[in-house]
Amino acid sequence: MTSASGSSAHLEAILARVSPGRMLATVTTLSSDDFTGRRVGTAGGAAARAWLTECLAGLGATVATDDFPVRAVPDVYAAPTVMWGEGETSTVLAFGREVAVHSASADTVEARRGPLGVAGSSDPTGRWLVAPTGMNLFDAYRDAQGAAGLLVSRAVDADGWQYTALAGPNPGPLPILTLDAGTHRAALVAAATDAGWLSGNTPLRRRDVTGANIHAALQAASPGGVEVLLTAHYDGVGDHPGLRQPGAADNASGVAVILEAARILSTARPPGVGLSVALLDAEEVGALGSAHHSQRLRTTDARPLIINVDGAGLLDQAAAVEAGGPAHALLALLDQAGRHTGVPLVAGPVASDNRRYAAAGLAAVGIGAGMGGYHSPADTPDRVDPHTLAAVARLVVAAVSLAASAPATLPSPIGDKR
Numbered sequence: 001m002t003s004a005s006g007s008s009a010h011l012e013a014i015l016a017r018v019s020p021g022r023m024l025a026t027v028t029t030l031s032s033d034d035f036t037g038r039r040v041g042t043a044g045g046a047a048a049r050a051w052l053t054e055c056l057a058g059l060g061a062t063v064a065t066d067d068f069p070v071r072a073v074p075d076v077y078a079a080p081t082v083m084w085g086e087g088e089t090s091t092v093l094a095f096g097r098e099v100a101v102h103s104a105s106a107d108t109v110e111a112r113r114g115p116l117g118v119a120g121s122s123d124p125t126g127r128w129l130v131a132p133t134g135m136n137l138f139d140a141y142r143d144a145q146g147a148a149g150l151l152v153s154r155a156v157d158a159d160g161w162q163y164t165a166l167a168g169p170n171p172g173p174l175p176i177l178t179l180d181a182g183t184h185r186a187a188l189v190a191a192a193t194d195a196g197w198l199s200g201n202t203p204l205r206r207r208d209v210t211g212a213n214i215h216a217a218l219q220a221a222s223p224g225g226v227e228v229l230l231t232a233h234y235d236g237v238g239d240h241p242g243l244r245q246p247g248a249a250d251n252a253s254g255v256a257v258i259l260e261a262a263r264i265l266s267t268a269r270p271p272g273v274g275l276s277v278a279l280l281d282a283e284e285v286g287a288l289g290s291a292h293h294s295q296r297l298r299t300t301d302a303r304p305l306i307i308n309v310d311g312a313g314l315l316d317q318a319a320a321v322e323a324g325g326p327a328h329a330l331l332a333l334l335d336q337a338g339r340h341t342g343v344p345l346v347a348g349p350v351a352s353d354n355r356r357y358a359a360a361g362l363a364a365v366g367i368g369a370g371m372g373g374y375h376s377p378a379d380t381p382d383r384v385d386p387h388t389l390a391a392v393a394r395l396v397v398a399a400v401s402l403a404a405s406a407p408a409t410l411p412s413p414i415g416d417k418r
Contacts, residue, residue, distance in 0.1 A: 011340065011401055014268045018260060018393045020386035026055075026256035027389075028381045030234070031246035038247055039166070039238025040070055040282040041209020048234055052279055053214055055259055059266045061216035061277070068213070068292040070282050072206040074103045074166055079241045081111055082177060082200035086190050093200075096243045096377065097160050098183050102152065102176035103168040104137060105202040112175065113199035114148035116191035128198040130184070130191045141172060149175035149200070153184035161376035164237040164245060167286045175202040211235075211281035213289045218266050221274025226403045229276050229304035230396065231290070232258045233283030233353055237375050248381045249313030249371030255279060256389060257309045261396040270404035276304070280353050283310075290353035294360035305330045305403070306364040307396055310352035314370035315388040319395070320348030322366045324358020330365055337398035343391045367392060 029035075029051070036044030049065065056063045080101055082093045093099040117127035119140040124147040131140040131152045140150050154162050162178060177200055179187060190196025214234070221227045232254035236247025246252075262277050269275070280289035290308075297304070307330070319338075323331050338345040350366030357364035369392050373379035 007405070008340070011398060014264060014401060015341065015394045015397060017264050018390050018397065020390040023256040023260050023389040023393065024381065024384065024386050026259055027248050027252040027384050030252035030255060031248040031381050033244070037238035037245045038234060038236040039073070040211045040235045040285060041073055041207060042238055044238070045235055045281065049212055049214060052234060052255070056214065056216040056262065056277060059218065059263055061218045061262070061266070063214065063216045065212045065214055066292070066296070067210050068288065070209050070211045070285060070288055073209055073285055075205050075207050076101050076203060076240050077205055078203040080177070080201050080203060082198070084187060084196060084198040086195045093183065096162060096240065097156065098180050099200070100154070100162045100178045101202045101204045102178050103165050104170065104172050105176040105204050106171060106174055107204050108175045108202045111199050111201040112148045113197065115194070116187060116196035116198055118188065118191045119144065119150065122191065128200070130188045132188065133184070137169065137172065141174070144174060147174060149177065149202070151177050151179055151184065151187060151198070153181055154178035156180050157374065157376060157378065159373060159376065159378040161373070161378055163375040164240070165375065166237055166284045171206065175200070177202060211289055213281055213293055214279040216262070216277040218262060218275045218277065219269050219273070222272040225272035225274060227274040227302065227304035228400050228403055229278060229306045230258045230261055231278045231280055231306060231308040231353055233280040233289065233310065235281050235284055237284050243377055245375070245377055246380050248379050248384050249311055250374060250379055251283070251310050253312040253371070253384050253389060254309035257312050257393045257396060260393045261400065264397050265400055268401070270401050273400060273403050274304070275400065283353055287353050287356045290356035294357045294362060297362065298360055303362065306354065306357045306362055307399065308352055308354040308357070308364060308366045309392060309396065310350060310366060310368055311371040312369045312389050312392040313372055313384045315385065315391055316370050318344035318346040319392065320350055320368040321345050322348065322350040322354060323364070324355060325361055325363045327358070327363040327365055330363045333399045333402055334365060334395070336402055337395050340398050341391070341394045343395045367395070
């Protein structure tokens with residue numbers, strides 16, 4: 001019989017194999033120019049998928065891909081040309097910072113020029129209507145017939161970038177541009193005094209594409225044993241013309257953690273525990289890859305315990321854990337793993353693929369440990385902390401390893417963050 005101290009020493013020896021440098025190299029590769037931000041349905045996404053498939057096959061896994069349709073993915077196919085001014089003065093707005101194309105915008109190639117007006121209170125004909133702060137698109141559209149387009153405010157991040165959103169409302173009938181708060185305030189003042197004008201276009205098409213999940217089986221469970229599925233999404237929001245958006249923290253970091261955990265567990269296999277990996281596509285357009293996979297699991301009556309990692313860029317005090325489905329035993333394993341590895345855990349929102357699995361009635365937890373430069377050019381490998389990568393990888397490896405011996409009804413004292 002193995003003593004508790006012997007088991008702990010054995011687990012610590014396994015955890016010592018975690019390599020921050022190897023994970024950071026994975027993040028750097030996935031964030032490279034060759035993969036063009038990894039948006040679903042792009043050549044860069046396909047290149048990332050091929051590389052990841054090769055990585056998993058190199059671990060001795062049985063690897064397959066599973067295609068699924070993805071409809072109407074927004075694609076800014078040219079940088080918009082936008083300028084505005086009062087009278088004879090004009091200012092060209094910087095794409096990605098001062099101006100961006102709203103995901104619900106109509107597609108316009110040629111620039112439209114018109115005077116500024118205030119949405120809801122100006123004659124809309126031929127005008128770019130500035131929506132006051134807090135006005136939603138539905139209300140802005142109400143009195144916008146004949147307008148040149150809509151201008152809405154959007155916050156910028158600490159680096160001055162507007163974030164890119166792929167999931168959102170259906171396209172409307174008008175061009176829509178988003179302005180940073182300062183430009184929006186100035187344009188609203190100019191619109192109210194009937195002194196301003198704007199010229200701009202919104203080159204935004206929607207593409208029906210094919211997404212593809214990557215599935216890798218590393219070890220089958222013994223009869224009655226626990227099945228564990230490790231997941232992370234490999235897609236990103238993709239590059240814009242003239243704007244690289246590497247997607248390092250979101251979610252090359254999560255993929256790096258899952259690959260590292262799979263690498264270690266493939267040679268230190270917990271007895272009786274089944275282990276598989278799913279690297280998921282199309283998370284950025286509504287978690288469609290996990291929605292597709294969760295339904296496949298339901299049709300086969302598979303009931304794995306699912307650990308999803310989305311964001312392992314910079315640990316801030318504690319890693320967030322969100323549980324869904326019948327996840328009590330899985331939470332208990334994570335709590336035990338956190339205590340062993342010294343990684344503090346707190347209940348918090350992780351709005352990612354774990355929610356799709358949970359909605360399908362599967363035990364799923366999402367782990368989030370920070371990301372910088374969310375959906376922007378600032379999401380670069382140098383902002384991914386190798387110590388955070390190591391901490392989350394150790395947590396995942398410990399949880400899977402402990403599944404071999406943990407009872408199914410452990411307490412789960414992971415607490416709410418206050």
